[in-house]
Amino acid sequence: MDEIKYSPNIDYGTPTGQSTKHVTLTIDDRQVTVPDDVTIMHAAALAGVSVPKLCATDSLEPFGSCRLCLVEIEGRRGYPASCTTPVAEGLKVHTQTPKLADIRRGTMELYISDHPLDCLTCATNGDCELQDMAGAVGLREVRYGYEGENHLQSVKDESNPYFTFDPAKCIVCSRCVRACEETQGTFALTIEGRGFDSKVSPGNKSFLDSECVSCGACVQACPTATLIEKKVIEAGTPEHVVTTTCAYCGVGCSFDAEMKGEEVIRMVPTKHGGANHGHSCVKGRFAWGYATHRDRITTPMIRKNIKDPWQPVSWDEAINYAASELTRIKAQYGSDAMGGITSSRCTNEEVYVTQKLIRAVFGVNHVDTCARVCHSPTGYGLKQTLGESAGTQTFDSVMASDVIFVIGANPTDGHPVFASQMKRRLRQGAKLIVADPREIDLVANSPHVRADYHLKLRPGTNVALISALSHVIVTEGLVQEGFVKERCEWDSFVEWRDFVAQPQNSPEALSEGLGVSAEDIRAAARLYATGGNAAIYYGLGVTEHSQGSTTVMGIANLAMATANIGRDGVGVNPLRGQNNVQGSCDMGSMPHEFPGYRHVADDATRALFESAWGRPLSKEPGLRIPNMLDQACEGSFKALYCVGEDIVQSDPNTQHVTHALQQMECVIVQDLFLNETAMYAHVFFPGASFLEKSGTFTNAERRISPVRRVMAPKNGYEDWEVTVKLSNALGYPMHYAHASEIMDEIAKLTPTFHGVSFKKIDEMGSVQWPCNDETPQGTPIMHIDVFVRGKGKFFITQYVPTTEKVNARFPLILTTGRILSQYNVGAQTRRTDNTAWHAEDMLEIHPHDAEDRGINEGDWVGISSRAGETVLRAKVTERVQVGVVYTTFHHPESGANVITTDSSDWATNCPEYKVTAVQVTRVSQLSDWQKHYKTFSEAQIAFANKTREAKVESVKIG
Amino acid sequence: MDIQRLISMANQIGDFYESYPDQSHAQQDIAGHLNKFWALPMRKQIAQHVTEQGGFGLHPQVQNAIKSYLLV
């Protein structure tokens, strides 16, 4: 049988079949062979026959309410709905008969009689399924007037900043309700009332006040103009489409940028997007307006001193000034005084040219990336144990998991689209273990999902938990020894086994320190080891600790010992924070590694790059971000090229960072906005947004996806072009005419990328590395027959409590996190209407701790640590445990990182954001830091000739 | 760099290897880690601290690792 080919542009009405058995049937005049678990409607679409429909769409399970898709089947009575009738061998189906036409017209007539006939002025004119169906069934007259009862006077709900709900146009097909349930998993919408009175409702509240998370799935599913993007109402329907990739989180959703000339009308998740399958979250779907925000700086600027106003200059002038300063500093202080930082918000191509500039032209390996402060322990831990610094699975693998173990991650906020998929699997019955100090939404606040075990451990005790779980697996005989013998280094296993089996690693011994009952630990360990396919998903709650790397290795140990690696449904899955964390690491932006994770001291690799780049390269590992800053404070690090990263806001111990920057003589910042770091800069290169450049992003499942330019860069150049210009001015010409040529160079020099090119990515939509001669179609799942390092290696993971300890002065533990509507430092999302959901960072505190301190909901509270002090508003909640407080860091004036300390992961220096000892008290004024910040940032914004307005949301107290 | 910070970073590395049964191998691993991930100026500074200050503040095992295996 020929393989069934799906076209992204056809709506097959009901979901694709999963069965491998096929049946053959006749639809009208055509014979078609299809999987035996699809509907007649789906089979008809595959045969090229389109059956009228309204309530069905292929992203949702059929519902059978509109009665438009009726068919006749020979030998069967009546007129079954094709969207709910399964196929069977030998059926003879007729989709167009006079009787069917009659019924359909009658049905359409009823719909239209209760629908405003303002098609010509309706925002979806030409893009409305109701309109299409009226045409398809040949509706020519409507016998019922508007005199009868109707819904035409219903009131619009415009509360959501991005879409409207106009009930007058609703045909109650319930596609939106099902989209919210099945696609998003939020269950915010219901059909209320019955019969004529039935209507769609977000729980009798406005959309904004409801449970709705503004993912847009309902808007996309709606066949009429009832749920529609405000931008479409305002600007009209788009006229061309460019497929690109979301620039926010590590899920890496594929989007169709629907355009009108150079204006984005809407971003619609691509139906066949490899990571998202047509789904999205509020950030990627709606929060792209920052790209045209008035705060954007599009002219290069320079200044001698950070106390001086900025001087807008031409590109040539800015580049030449930067180059002359770098040259001067190199001559005066030597190469060791210079370095650069790339960002996970950069494309692969940008990261690659930046690290090339620093290694080949600056002549040092002092290049680092913001993964330093998030997932560097993942890179280290997985390389040590499994041999590759990357997650082992594809997202879709979760659909084959029986047990899902989420540790230190909050997918519904941090990785929303993947969370929707995970929740779907959980609703199908997979078991869930959550290890988190906080009650994240997956624990008990997601409809029809409940964690079987919530191990509510104390912050900083992950390694102890992993040891206790391992102890149970080893001592209760749950190790898959056959797998370990065949696939792993046996000696390393024996050492690990003997270590975790020691009594001090038992759940009973560790229970008190963890704050989790020994029974729960034992039960969770048994479930993980014996519950079928078990997959671990983890995030920054694992990595951002003094023992972040140890926990990552411990997680890999668990997966190897239980044979939960190397196939569908299992694995070790780091949930990457930003869109291109994986890619920026792959591209060699760590100071000790060339692209493809090859150490700079490896002579063969170095020789390869030396011959390709034509410059001698250093064999010495370079400085990491915190090392650069430390060196700067001591006066030996003088110049920094910082591309797309905002270390002042995102790195720990803000005052240390700003002090370091003030000691430098040339800080070059390349960014969209005058970010916090730019306030300490001497050269500002305006950056291009993801809509204005071409390149690739690599998501958490190693999927390389296209970023495509949909409009000309407002600043004049794509970011890689700016880096190339700087390189040229420094006497090292780089010759790339297009970002694709950079990827060609990456592919040539990196074995895991040998088969990657823009052409291939365009053909396949996306591709998961390794992609080379052996795996030309990419590698969804790694380590299938052998580990990348050969044999898997176990590591002993001794628990070492953090030195960041609570005491009488700092009796609480502060831990930090993220929220759905905002992204990282918030530079982008704060400049969109997403602020409707998160206008400020709040401090979550348990009622007991609040009461002890006389703190009420909404009070201003001072939070002080060994590093500094800041002030936030309190939110009293039992989500956090007694003794623990929690905040996000999306707003600069919150100063969350003023309080975080220099303490960091032993192997990678990833900061310990998740554990800071603090005291919290009621206050009536801003902290000293905040007062200083306010004055300083106001002055800096004025220096750039920008108004304060949208830049800094003022903190109002009293 | 602040020597105290280097000392505590080096000790943290030592802590990781503390439970390894083969401690002579652990010494190589500790130094190996420093060689692989610490920039030369940092390695020089910690080596100097061992030779000139008797490695004050460093765990003995880390000192030994530095003495025997650190590349500077």
Ligand code: SF4
């Ligand atoms: S936007 Fe998303 S969460 Fe909100 S109602 Fe629609 S489907 Fe549900």
Ligand code: SF4
């Ligand atoms: S809002 Fe749209 S999708 Fe929902 S029931 Fe009404 S017409 Fe159908």
Ligand code: SF4
């Ligand atoms: S932010 Fe993440 S989940 Fe949301 S649309 Fe973008 S890539 Fe997808």
Ligand code: FES
């Ligand atoms: S499409 Fe089948 S009943 Fe609506």
